[in-house]
Amino acid sequence: MAVKRNSKLHAYLAEQYAEFSSDSPQPRLSSLFSDFSKLAMLNKYGYDANIGYWRSVILDCNRQGYLRSTDHAIAIEACSLSETFQRPGMGRPLALGHVVSSMEADGDLVALSNFDKVHAGSASWLSWIMGSVIPQRRPGSSDPATHGLYIVMPTLKEIAKRIVQDHYQRPLKSALDHLVTFEDIRARYQKCDSLELTDNDLILVLRYLHYSMGLAMADDVKGYEKSYLVVKFPESNTGSTQAEITQHDKAIISIKTACQALNVQVDDLQRKIETLERTAKDFYVKKQKSRALYCLKRKKQYEEILERRLTSLETMETMLMKIEASHNDLQIVEAFNIGADALRGVIGSSELTLESVDEAMVKMQDALDAQKEVENAIATGTEETNAMQLSGVDDAELEKELAALEHLEVEESKEKDLHNHKVPKEQEPKEQEKVRQEPLENSQKKEKVPAAKTPASKAPVQNEASTSPTDSELARLGQVLASLDKPRSPTKEKQMSYEYA
Incomplete structure (x- = not known):
């Protein structure tokens, strides 16, 4: 080892x-x-x-x-x-x-x-x-x-x-x-x-x-x-x-150990009873009636002993429970006594008497009254100061000034809305180009309408010898675009925009 x-x-x-x-x-x-x-x-x-x-x-x-x-x-x-x-x-x-x-x-x-x-x-x-x-x-x-x-x-x-x-x-x-x-x-x-x-x-x-x-x-x-x-x-x-x-503790130990021993005995008797019951069933299945009856008789004896042990265990545990409850009650009573003594000591103090309580309440009421007077004085002084500062101000004049401020705010809001609806300068050339293209598109639509109503001819379409209305319109559009590329004065551009409009 x-x-x-x-x-x-x-x-x-x-x-x-x-x-x-x-x-x-x-x-x-x-x-x-x-x-x-x-x-x-x-x-x-x-x-x-x-x-x-x-x-x-x-x-x-x-x-x-x-x-x-x-x-x-x-x-x-x-x-x-x-x-x-x-x-x-x-x-x-x-x-x-x-x-x-x-x-x-x-x-x-x-x-x-x-x-x-x-x-x-x-x-x-x-x-x-x-x-x-x-x-x-x-x-x-x-x-x-x-x-x-x-x-x-x-x-x-x-x-x-x-x-x-x-x-x-x-x-x-x-x-x-x-x-x-x-x-x-x-x-x-x-x-x-x-x-x-x-x-x-x-x-x-x-x-x-x-x-x-x-x-x-x-x-x-x-x-x-x-x-x-x-x-x-x-x-x-x-x-x-x-x-x-103490001797009280030794008695409790005796009861506790007795309860523990009785619990062990109860468990042992319960196991023996269950074992005898299974053994009796086995003997009965094997047709050994006498041995089965013997097991049942022993089982009855153990059940009687078990009942007595359970009765004793119940008595011992009840006694132990009452001892524990009494011990807890004793501790509660001791706590009550300690609390009562402490309360009596506080009440019996020279600082806690009826006269001292009345005196403290009077002092508290005087302090509250003084504090209320201070608050009232502060409020009165504030009102007088405000009245003196606004003595030369007319209320009607203030109302007119407030109305003027509201009118000015409305005008500024309208101007802001108009400004938001205007087209930015960088978008003006695009809008002008759109305006110039609208007459061309309208004329193109007018020429296409009769062409759609005319029956289609069976003769072959000429490639370059004949000129269609669409080609003429495209040529016209090319001339317009070429004229736009040439530099011109602002006055001429303004006249052209009026012509298209």
């Missing part, structure tokens, strides 16, 4: 860290595996760099689950740490003892014995933890940093933070939901990403939460058929309140 775990560790290191590449290991790896403790005096920078590198590697490998002890996922064995990182051809790292000592001084690693002293809880459950969690130290080298187990505090704190966030983000039906058993904690948080937490790990995390945020723990709480380790979270996760497990 150790060889397999080490192989996974080396594969992870080769994938995540270039220095540990199996194909081409970096030259720095030789420095990391050497006894660089001598650099503490000669090269402080190189010594701190190697310590920091090994620190990041150890914390990362522990968080990913590749570096752990036999009974803990969040602890490492210092005595076997160098053996775990042993590489073929390079041997073991020679300065990991100094790395562990440095990490312990910085608080990244805490020896399990020191953790017990710092994060010790109440004596009622500390003895149970001491006997079940702390292992015996293994004999090792003379270096004190290589003895025993060291808890990896960054990993422990991250898991504790996740447990707290998950618990307080759950929808809580009542304050009694803060009270759980260790079995509930195991079912919820045993699997944490890539880490498979053991019961010892969860105990250490709960003890840290007891020290840091006031979580309460109590062992040997009598439940259904056995004793339980009970955990109670504070009302809030601010760390300002300390949870406490």
Whole structure:
């Protein structure tokens, strides 16, 4: 198992860290595996760099689950740490003892014995933890940093933070939901990403939460058929309140565990009844009547037991529901009392009396009256000023001036419309040409009309000897166009346009 775990560790290191590449290991790896403790005096920078590198590697490998002890996922064995990182051809790292000592001084690693002293809880459950969690130290080298187990505090704190966030983000039906058993904690948080937490790990995390945020723990709480380790979270996760497990809480745990056990029994009885019913049908099909009757008789017995268990479960759940309702009512009454005390304190203040209220209302009314007088004065002054400025102006004269402005606007609009209807100068030659062509086109139409009425002659048409009216008109049109090309004075052009018109 150790060889397999080490192989996974080396594969992870080769994938995540270039220095540990199996194909081409970096030259720095030789420095990391050497006894660089001598650099503490000669090269402080190189010594701190190697310590920091090994620190990041150890914390990362522990968080990913590749570096752990036999009974803990969040602890490492210092005595076997160098053996775990042993590489073929390079041997073991020679300065990991100094790395562990440095990490312990910085608080990244805490020896399990020191953790017990710092994060010790109440004596009622500390003895149970001491006997079940702390292992015996293994004999090792003379270096004190290589003895025993060291808890990896960054990993422990991250898991504790996740447990707290998950618990307080759950929808809580009542304050009694803060009270759980260790079995509930195991079912919820045993699997944490890539880490498979053991019961010892969860105990250490709960003890840290007891020290840091006031979580309460109590062992040997009598439940259904056995004793339980009970955990109670504070009302809030601010760390300002300390949870406490009372006899009332222990009674609730007893009822809760009884309900859980009865639910398990009910499910088991239901499965047995269904199995016996199927078996009786099979025996009946096989013509084994006696065995079928025996199965039905057993089925009846289980149904009677099931009915009694369901009655007991209903009674227990009703009792638990009433306890939770009473607890909620108690909290509501406490909130009412706190609110009443606060209101009474405000009303009983010397600043809140009938005389002070009347005095404040009088002051408010005086302020409103003063503000209204100011507004009236401003309005009156404005009206007088306007009247003085317009005293010499006649309204009839203003009306005439306004009418003149309207008449002027109408005239300008008419002139604009006439201007829009005029033909632009650049289009005048085209219009004149059109006017000159209209008489020619009309005469051409008149000559074509009798030609259409005359019957067609059977004689062949002469090509060039005879001249048709169309040809004469075309010749005339050519003369007109030639005359247009000749330069002429504006007066003559104007006379020609009048002739065509």
